[in-house]
Amino acid sequence: MHNAFSRSKITSHLRYSSTPSYRDVHTLFMGSLVKEETSSLMTKFLEKCGGYAVVDGGFATELQRHGADINDPLWSAKCLITSPHLVTKVHLDYLESGANIIITASYQATIQGFVAKGLSVGEAESLLRRSVEIAYEAREIFYNRCTKGSWDFDYAGKASGQPVLVAASVGSYGAYLADGSEYSGIYGDSVSKETLKDFHRRRVQILEKSGADLIAFEAIPNKLEAEAYADLLEEEEIDIPAWFSFTSKDGVSVPRGDSVVECAKVADSCKKVVAIGINCTSPRFIHDLIISLRQVTRKPIVVYPNSGEVYDGLNKKWIKSGEESEEDFVSYVSKWRDEGASLFGGCCRTTPNTIRAIAKVLSGECPAASKIKFEQ
Numbered sequence: 368m369h370n371a372f373s374r375s376k377i378t379s380h381l382r383y384s385s386t387p388s389y390r391d392v393h394t395l396f397m398g399s400l401v402k403e404e405t406s407s408l409m410t411k412f413l414e415k416c417g418g419y420a421v422v423d424g425g426f427a428t429e430l431q432r433h434g435a436d437i438n439d440p441l442w443s444a445k446c447l448i449t450s451p452h453l454v455t456k457v458h459l460d461y462l463e464s465g466a467n468i469i470i471t472a473s474y475q476a477t478i479q480g481f482v483a484k485g486l487s488v489g490e491a492e493s494l495l496r497r498s499v500e501i502a503y504e505a506r507e508i509f510y511n512r513c514t515k516g517s518w519d520f521d522y523a524g525k526a527s528g529q530p531v532l533v534a535a536s537v538g539s540y541g542a543y544l545a546d547g548s549e550y551s552g553i554y555g556d557s558v559s560k561e562t563l564k565d566f567h568r569r570r571v572q573i574l575e576k577s578g579a580d581l582i583a584f585e586a587i588p589n590k591l592e593a594e595a596y597a598d599l600l601e602e603e604e605i606d607i608p609a610w611f612s613f614t615s616k617d618g619v620s621v622p623r624g625d626s627v628v629e630c631a632k633v634a635d636s637c638k639k640v641v642a643i644g645i646n647c648t649s650p651r652f653i654h655d656l657i658i659s660l661r662q663v664t665r666k667p668i669v670v671y672p673n674s675g676e677v678y679d680g681l682n683k684k685w686i687k688s689g690e691e692s693e694e695d696f697v698s699y700v701s702k703w704r705d706e707g708a709s710l711f712g713g714c715c716r717t718t719p720n721t722i723r724a725i726a727k728v729l730s731g732e733c734p735a736a737s738k739i740k741f742e743q
């Protein structure tokens with residue numbers, strides 16, 4: 368399989384199809400980007416989307432809503448083994464809701480994590496590739512449904528011209544450890560930048576060759592890991608673009624305490640990085656964080672906050688903080704857009720309803736008054 372930026376995919380589509388389908392048009396568009404600098408790929412994609420793109424919503428928590436048991440060190444990646452049909456379903460639900468970018472189930476899929484479960488390295492690598500294939504298959508199903516006109520659209524005309532990218536998720540070292548350090552960013556002195564590079568190297572190489580359109584480095588909790596990712600992208604000459612997305616618990620710094628501005632500088636200076644942003648962070652911090660990011664980068668800004676609830680890692684539960692404003696989540700989107708963000712979605716505990724409402728706001732159909740109810 369080839370990613371949507373690769374020329375060989377275009378020629379193979381054209382060879383087998385005399386009448387250009389939506390898929391061909393999409394692929395031709397992406398193909399025209401082949402000679403562009405990696406750095407402009409996201410800008411071109413955003414132009415094609417009308418200036419703003421919709422990212423999908425919470426993936427693991429949506430799997431859980433569909434009955435998946437992800438109480439496991441592999442978290443959502445467990446479903447790649449036990450219930451891949453649910454992974455497809457969640458991707459499709461988000462596509463149906465208007466997502467332009469779907470993020471794979473590989474957030475907590477690591478070779479080390481799979482091997483710890485008794486799988487071989489070969490099986491672990493296959494599962495990583497599979498996470499991307501499943502997203503591609505969901506996109507194909509979605510395109511076919513669009514072409515056949517058999518889909519129920521919430522807002523006329525949008526879905527039929529909906530460009531879609533597949534972003535291969537990479538979660539942090541802390542996510543693999545599953546010991547809470549995902550949200551503290553504290554790995555201890557024995558973990559150096561080289562440790563992190565060694566940990567992530569093979570997975571990033573596999574995902575590069577998996578056919579994914581880009582790599583989404585998500586929920587980055589410290590500057591060291593951002594530096595490790597940037598080094599890896601350069602040193603391994605990874606030839607698909609990436610976005611770096613950080614978390615924050617105070618609107619100023621990442622969990623480890625490094626300022627978001629310092630972290631964003633690392634991302635900004637890496638030429639493979641085509642968007643910089645914030646995910647899995649309370650919506651109430653996003654506004655200020657966008658302003659901070661804008662101080663140090665002109666690259667597109669991606670924001671996909673969580674529902675505003677706080678995860679209690681000890682009891683494995685999402686706790687309402689009392690400050691989250693479910694009804695206002697979507698009304699923030701137009702403000703975030705005014706501050707300079709251009710990709711919007713949701714993270715943990717957000718649902719296809721959230722994404723549908725975001726898509727409506729961005730399409731100008733709904734003036735931000737949607738009431739979103741997060742799941743209980």
Ligand SMILES: [Zn+2]
Nearest residue numbers: 647673714715
């Ligand atoms: Zn999240």
